Amino acid sequence: MAVQLRAGQALRLWHDVSLALVQGREPDLSTRQASVLIAIYLEPQPHTVRGLAARLGVTKPVITRALDTMGRQGLVSRKRDPADRRNVLVQRTVNGALFLERLGDLVAAKAAALPS
Amino acid sequence: MAVQLRAGQALRLWHDVSLALVQGREPDLSTRQASVLIAIYLEPQPHTVRGLAARLGVTKPVITRALDTMGRQGLVSRKRDPADRRNVLVQRTVNGALFLERLGDLVAAKAAALPS
């Protein structure tokens, strides 16, 4: 069954979650970083820089920089593909999985708390 | 009735909307800007810089800069308070209302399209 959400509720939801992210202590991800990170965890492996760039419709440096920043935060890691050493395999981390678990819970909680 | 949304669906929803925003032609707002903008349109008027800063738990320059950027994009406007000329009243615009209407519709549409 599809999730029912009126436009006004949807806007309120987006606001509540954004606000919670801003007020949280962790540095908030940009919209691009969020879409990259979630794609890595929701889509089937393996992920390459080029594949992610194509999938998100952005340029390569965007992915490289996002991986740099999120790698520094321990949310993802990189590994050379042993089969084709030109490729870089983007890998999930425990920290990243926990982070996204919290994000999913946050969105779900804010949705549950919406007024009808 | 509360909106039912499992954590996995919630994450997928956040991803789908973020991705749509990134791929859209309009420059995507930062998380902070989004929370400022939506607050202006969802909370009752009038809005001042200080009030918004306190409400979002951020410093004043954050609001000033967000208003600069979003003002340039025609999403909000500023006006001196004639009663107390120290205050700046943050005002809504037609463009801003349309933008948020599209955002609300987008979130609602992505929610409706979620797999069960």
Next chain:
DNA sequence: TCTAATCGGTTCGGGGCCGAAACGAAGTGA
């Protein structure tokens, strides 16, 4: 072998955002 294609990363100039602190303008109170 040796050129050409493909990979991720880096460089470049330009711009935005960050918080702390200082700023000028405007109102307040004695």
Next chain:
DNA sequence: TCACTTCGTTTCGGCCCCGAACCGATTAGA
């Protein structure tokens, strides 16, 4: 009148991000 407070804005040094172009490493193909 003259401090003092309260506004929003600006400055500062630092950091991140942008796309286009270029880079070295690696692989594929003739």
